[in-house]
Amino acid sequence: LLRSVKNRFGPTHEIALFEMLAEGLKEVKEPSAFFLSQRSVGSPGSVVTVTMKGTRPLLVEVQALTSPAGYGFSQRTSIGVDRNRTSLLIAVLEKLAGLSLGSNDIFVNVAGGVEIDEPAVDLAVAVAIGSSFRNRALAAETVVCGELGLAGEVRTVSHLESRIREAARMGFKKMLVPRSKALPSVAGMDVFPVAHVEEALSEALGS
Secondary structure, rough: EOOOEEOEEOOOOOEEEEEEEOOOOEEEOOHHHHHHHOOOOOOEEEEEEEEEOOOEEEEEEEEEEEEEOOOOOOOOOEEEEHHHHHHHHHHHHHHHHHOOOOEEEEEEEEHOOOOOOOOOHHHHHHHHHHHHHHOOOHHHHOEEOOOOOOOOEEEEOOOOHHHHHHHHHHOEEEEEOOEEEEEOOOOOEEEEEEHHHHHHHHHHOOO
């Protein structure tokens, strides 16, 4: 993943994705399709979200696995997302969504080795953990995007319309987004606004 931060005309935030093949580097024309090509559809703990890389929206799979801790202390491991941020989200799920995660090992991973450093994937991480814990899979054509606050509220994110358009372009039909006064309308996409993490879990996984 190559990202340019400046060109001769000033700052820029464009990215390009290349794959190393036997004959050399080859540009990946559809990065979202590339990262979702091996997605395990219908598996609990798997959630698709949209992150921004420069000015380009990118669909990635967030995976979570919860299991009873085999030792005295439960493990908290995250790859691709900030570990401290993940701990915060686990605390929110325990306190405000009623998930008893204290005695569980929790592993979070962003498939494909993508590093995400924006809070817009908070809700996807939380829903992935909830999905694994409840052993309930999301509908295959669902995308989740939003920031979570310490009160469990789902906060708005930047470039929301671009994220929705990219999800719709890749064939997804339903997207959970932060509730706001003016939600973008995109053809082929049912946008479901949620205001709280508990509401998001209910909408994504069922009551």
